[in-house]
Amino acid sequence: MPELPEVETVRRGLLPVLEGHILARVVARRPDLRFPIPDGFGQQLTGRRVTRLDRRAKYLLIHFDSGTVLIWHLGMSGRVLIFEQDAPPEERHDHIIFETDAGAVIRFNDTRRFGFVDLVDGNGLEAHPMIAKLGPEPLDESFDAQALARRLKDRKTPIKAALLDQTVVAGLGNIYVSEALFYAGISPRRSAGTIQGGRAVKLVTAIKKVLKAAIAAGGSSLRDHRQPNGELGYFQHNFAVYDRQGQRCPGCDCTGSIQQIVQSGRSTYFCTARQR
DNA sequence: CTACCATCCTGGTTGC
DNA sequence: TGCAACCAGGATGGTA
Structure with missing residues (x-):
């Protein structure tokens, strides 16, 4: 959606x-x-x-x-x-x-x-x-590393799945979760509960950054989304990893390429070298 | 708790 | 070219 x-x-x-x-x-x-x-x-x-x-x-x-x-x-x-x-x-x-x-x-x-x-x-x-039941608005000031870390504490589910859970943080979907994890340098497979301290800071920063950039671009037009005036959003051109399997990682000099895996039935894209 | 699955719908893409 | 299988940005509820 x-x-x-x-x-x-x-x-x-x-x-x-x-x-x-x-x-x-x-x-x-x-x-x-x-x-x-x-x-x-x-x-x-x-x-x-x-x-x-x-x-x-x-x-x-x-x-x-x-x-x-x-x-x-x-x-x-x-x-x-x-x-x-x-x-x-x-x-x-x-x-x-x-x-x-x-x-x-x-x-x-x-x-x-x-x-x-x-x-x-x-x-x-x-x-x-x-x-x-919705969790915090990711762009609210009150959504900070502490707030995220508290909600992830003790959760064993992969961080990818946790971020799709609208009670953890409300508004992220499959695209922007992959993008945010990339910018945070966090593997989508990492157990959610290990996102504490510095990792939580990085992840919150990445979430806010990618959402703001996407809003500024009018959203992403992949299949259905258009701006209400009929124009396409253009953030899809700025995806770092989403739908870019096999391409070179844009964030590091690693020789590997962007991997696509399936987690709880949904595609996830990430760089195995950069995201740990 | 957690992971996984099916489900609601249509249509575009892929592969044989 | 035809056709069927598969896949898609979500969210819920059920099962084990």
Whole structure:
């Protein structure tokens, strides 16, 4: 799915067309995505003004003047497209359509339908089952080496798997975990509990660095992600290891090449010389 | 606790 | 060229 940088890119694209605007029309073109679309979805949002547009981990949180919050997860293949005028015909996987009082059209297109939306009262947001268990935001100042080390302590699972666990740190996915471990010089196979002290400092630094760089690049366009204006993100050109198996390691003079392994069913990419 | 697996879907790529 | 198997950025719940 879109990971944190891609969702943040979508949020930034939506800001100018949504924040402060009223939804003039909201249509769900099918009854379900990953989960059923809430009853009265369109009716609850139509005529409401967007007061705030937040992101938590990989979730978009759209606050309305009614007190309702739209929780929106893009799944693995979800795309948000914005047309400020002259929207082209709807396409096959355009599942939800929003139109604003200014005439902007926003479409949620999701071929695999792993995405979902839910509506919750703002007071209950933190208790929502999808939100309540999330770990710290990796770009928050409070997410530091101590915070990470504490959450990894005594865990025997490989660090790769631990970083994909959204209760450890929220927002990383398969791409940025490989990238962050590369910059930290840590093997994806290393037992998570051994990431303490200096290693934790390196890993936190690497996580923040790679996420910030990816956001600045508009995310990564591998298969599905596009910026909401339709442009491709370009961080995929800056991957150090992801999807680069067999290529030379960009970070050291080692003679080896980038290895691809499978951990808990997902591909991992790393340099065996540089990452220990 | 941990590791592993299947599952929800569609579509692009790979290999025969 | 056809076709089937496999793979993909996620997250959960079940099993052993």
